[in-house]
Amino acid sequence: MSDIASTPPRGKGNIARALELDTRLLGMIGALVVVCLIFNFLTDGRFLTPRNLFNLTIQTVSVAIMATGMVFVIVTRHIDLSVGSVLATCSAVMAMTQTRWLPEALGLDIGNPAIFWITVIVGIATGIVIGALHGWLIGYLTIPAFIVTLGGLLVWRNVAWYITSGQTIGPLDASYMKLGGINGTLGVQWSWIVGLIACATALLALFSARRNKLTHDHPVKPLWAEFSLGALICGGILGFIAILNAYEVPAARLRRIFEARGETLPEGYTEGYGLPISVLLLIAIAIAMTIIARRTRLGRYIFAFGGNPDAAELSGINTRLLTVKIFVMMGILCAISAMVASARLANHSNDIGTLDELRVIAAAVIGGTALSGGVGTIHGAILGALIMQSLQSGMAMVGVDAPFQNIVVGMVLVIAVLVDILYRKRMGDRT
Template sequence: MTSTDSPSLTTAGGQPDTSKTPPAGSTRAVVGVTQFKAAFTRYKILALAVVIAIVWVFFNYLTDGDFLTARNLSNLLRQMAITGMLASGMVFVIIAGEIDLSVGSLLGLLGGIAALFDARYHLPLPVNLVAVLAIGAAIGCFNGYWVAYRGIPSFIVTLAGLLAFRGILLGITHGVTVTPISPGLVAVGQSYLPALIGIILAAAMFVVLATVTLRNRANRRTHGLKVPAFGLDLAKIALTGVALAGFIVVLNAYRGIPTPVLILLCLLGGLTIMARRTVLGRRIYAIGGNLEATRLSGVDVQRVKLVVFGLMGAAAALAGVMTTARLAAGSPSAGSLQELDAIASCIIGGTSMRGGAGTVAGALIGALIMASLDNGMSMLSVDTYWQMIVKGTILLLAVWLDIATGTKSA
């Protein structure tokens, strides 16, 4: 009878055949790499928080304590708010497997339009804001139409927009700064919340986050899913409370929460809910994860991509208004190369260039890292070319880390 057993792993002399058995050291290395990938994917936000702490301590040491003053941290957060707004929209574009190179020029154009509406046509502030946001969303949908319905690569469409939108801005402003800007519009970018209101908002945010965490535990238990240890969730709630308290204490030590930072936090909350709790959010991740499978499942992929670019346009409009308000003028050079900071923020924050993975919170942490580098190196009077070299190197390392860890989850 012929044996059906698997071939014996022995040599002709009866000795064990080790030619096909991986070395023990190699096996341990593979297991170690796998564990590192899993840990990095699970604790990515925590790893980024550690990076921020290291960067802040480093610059605080080199600036003799000036970096971590309340005034500088307040300015740092105001500085990152605009990049964070762009990154909040860019993260969904990248998750969907696309790219938008036009957002810097679009920011400048929409900021210039807001300045013209205010200085030349004297539109009331609410009308101005709604009009600029609508124009931004329409331009974003225009980009999305060419990508989704005409099949032109987003790289080409938005590269054309990068050039065209900057040209339109120079045309409508005649290459000169638009002034004066009304106090109401300036206040959008330069005002601060009173200390008491900041404390109330922080307390409300803590209650909401704690409630959501506990409700998630209950939902997972109801559906028979694995529930994390209660101590772990309790520690997460406690750390959130400590972080919010420190955030409020530091900002109130200067002048309070900057209005752009408050708007950015509202944007974070709204877009995070959209990403995690809505059909649109799940479809965006599905498109980036597997486009063909998503299409075959009946999802209107073209419409979703159109909406994603429209969202990016609205985010650029908001960032443009904030830029004009912060500068108290409409500058023809506003937003120059800011698309690179937005993309870098997303990648550093864990958004995968392959699509299908990323979070708004991660993108904002990435924006904070970029702003911290800009702020710290400026305080140290580091030459501009060195600043560009450092930021470019960090972006390259972030992409390499994404590829090396093979992250593909949201």
């Protein structure tokens, strides 16, 4: 009852086993690579350009953030069909807060530093209230989560419409829009610094885990496997940073930036965007959710409840309060996703978050979260979101119509569930 899949035993001549890599994770990475290569071929090399990969990452963030919360929801044998509508309501509340309510009530003009922080607090509070309401209806009134969140899908989408009177609200605060991606990046130098810190942290975690195993006389990987795994992780991190840094700021934008500072753009000067703040936010959330899943009592209770609800309740776990906590967490993540989504668009629109519930559930399931409960991974859900966004972006670049894109997404979801059933049956037969 943990958020990590069962690790195959080590054996000679098998690199994956020696490195203790999850075969399902390797399969997902392989599927992502295949999808990218196919679309790169179909688009004459345009899919794997730094510009498209940069856009792909910032487009994935909103769904990926919610997918980390959906893992906990599905692990506990519930479902949340309302995430897209909750995102829309949070987005509407935050848009109205910074453009209408704060200027009218407190006289705070756009650009005031207080607007950003008040907006964030109001948005997260909205997500908490909605999540707590859902959790109370499900946990204490025992209404099935499917019914509660299906009703929420209809209710909150139209609440968002009434809050804004059906209007597009914008432009949004400049500080707020830094959460959207292109308007908020770390730049080349700071991106490399963050990448190096991430590598050092990953290596420290690997060898700290090895030392702890040796201290308790547990079996460990051979040293060559430890170094190889560390090299793979650092290579992936630094390669990702290099790709983002390779996307250069257009000359016209650079010229405007220099002119705003009263300077002249030097001849031949170039500058990369670097790591988006929204991606950094996703990484922080992923780390926090992983720590909750693996290192906290709440995480143990969540996976214990998902593995066997009756046994969890008999063992003294307050399953009703646990349900409320899970949906409050989901509401908070929907609010954060609303910040990222509306900041990327630079406004709140009526269709924001439409069909996100499908994408979020598909991301979690593709990432290995079992609909039967008890099993799921945070990193798998994020990878699932990246696969889904790669499919949609690739189809859009090829010229596939939007309705057919949704058909493909629906088919992928069904196939992912089928693969999950076959995989778990095979693993069960082995044991």
